[in-house]
Amino acid sequence: PGVVLFVLLTLTLIRGFAPWLHNVEENPLESLLQTPRDAVIFSMVVIIAGGVREELQRAFILRRFEQHLGGASVGLVVFSVAFGAGHLIQGWDAALVTAMLGVVWGVVFLTRRSVIAPMVSHAGFNILEIVRHLSQ
Structure with a gap:
């Protein structure tokens, strides 16, 4: 819930103070969600690629920086x-929010020394984004 509130607040501030x-106009990733089958497949992708792979990668990289870099x-x-730059296709605002989410999930990992909470939060956030799009 905290991540969702953080994103809503940040996007509201960005759109209010820096609308440029x-x-x-339209998130190109959302155009991949045309049918219920698309939503199921995309949900699996965002759980595995977004939640699991990206958080394992974040943990690996943060540990390497911590130890050697x-x-x-x-x-x-x-x-x-x-991480934010990897989302530039979704717009500058989305890239900025995504970079900030990267900080949040990174801090959670560094604090807890476990990838489980960032994985669950990241995957859950991605699924909520799909649900939000489908409910429009």
């Missing part, structure tokens, strides 16, 4: 910026 950052804080910034 909303530069993509300048510290966890440096890794958190570098990987969060890269």
Whole structure:
């Protein structure tokens, strides 16, 4: 719930104070959701690729930075910026929010020393985004 509230608040602030950052009319990933079958397949993809793979990758990279490359804080910034940049196709606003989510999930991992909470949160957020799109 905290992640969803964070995203809603951040997007509201961005659209209120920096509307030019909303530069993509329609999220191109949402165009992949045309049928119920598409939604099921895309749900599996966002759980596996988004929730599991990205969080395992984040944990691996943060650990490497922590041990060998300048510290966890440096890794958190570098990987969060890269994570946001990977979502630029969805718009500047989405990329900015995604980078901030990367920081949130990275901090959760670094605090708990477990990938489970970030995985569940990330996968759950992605599924909620699909449900939000389908309910429009």
